[in-house]
Amino acid sequence: MPEAVETMDGWYCLHDLRTIDWAKWKQATEQEREQATKELQSMLESWEEVAEAREGSHAFYSIMGQKADILLMILRPTMQELGEIELTFNKSKFAEFTKPSYSYVSVVELSKYMTKEGEVPEENPGVRARLKPKLPDWEHICFYPMDKRREGNDNWYMLPFDERRQLMYEHSFTGRKYAGQVKQIITGSMGFDDWEWSVTLFAKDVLQLKKIVYEMRFDVVSARYGEFGKFYVGNILPIEKIPAYLHV
């Protein structure tokens, strides 16, 4: 009988992607634009304080292409806090100039595929830190949702545990080659959103994002069982660069 793997779940996560209504932004008065920009900056500054207190983490990036203009990724200990942040953002002046393009609700997830006999990973400080991760301020982000296939002979959920563990081990082996180059945050979203996981990758060199996704396509777990949603890629948008980004 296939057996579910136990998961460890950490901070709740919201990916909020928006497009900017540039025509409306240009029509606003200089004063309105300044007010909206300052409010956005102070919102981010207040989240900065939460991050410093290690009570959450966030990332703010501009997104390439037409799928979205900005991505706000927020991590918090409870879903309620995520809700409050979403509401605050929606009520802000700046939000009046944005349109929703995509959102994703999930929770930071680590599975116990790699847990050895007698180990209690919950007691491992490294594991605990990974469940409440500090998002890196690396230049580039790549975000996409994914599923494990459930089709005919290619049904991940019908595989015996040991077979899945072996495939995840091979996956982690590929991943480890990118240590220091790519940081991954895997969040689980079964019951929360339309896909099963979200993958968020951070890199200093944008090309490493392409290379890791390409190389992993050849891991059996991705080649045979991976199904992918839309990919979003972007560049970091630090608080001090927001006025220049929004300048018209």
Ligand code: VOV
């Ligand atoms: C940046 C490198 C990297 C590394 C080191 C890494 C390692 C690991 C380990 C050790 C484990 C298992 C234990 C755990 O931690 O849960 C995982 C788990 C997972 N991964 Fe991964 N992954 C990486 C990177 C990485 C990428 C780039 C992708 C996207 C795949 C692709 O084809 O586009 C991915 C996906 C996942 C998923 C969806 C899961 C959960 C699957 C499940 O069935 O539960 N992952 N991953």
